[in-house]
Amino acid sequence: MPRYIILLKMTDQGIRTVKDLPKRVANARQAVEKAGGKWVDWNLTMGEYDAVATAEMPSDEVAVTIAMAIGSLGNVRTTTLKAFSESEMIKIIGKLP
Secondary structure: OOEEEEEEEEOHHHHHOHHHHHHHHHHHHHHHHHOOOEEEEEEEOOOOOOEEEEEEOOOHHHHHHHHHHHHOOOOEEEEEEEEOOHHHHHHHHHOOO
């Protein structure tokens, strides 16, 4: 299954209601799993992004649907990166002319 790294920044609303963060993370995990994905990891971070999540999703379409659903709640803005494993990278590099 394709893997995605999701970078999250809290909105003003998200930081005002930060005590609800554990519940929001649990709901996001449930949404990923309900869509047929696998929740891999979630980390609170310091710096430009407030959190980083990693999930495996059945498709790009499912990944963008989940990201938009989470973003539409107004607590975070997301940036989603499609990730390639080391073995996938080796295959990609092997196809170079």
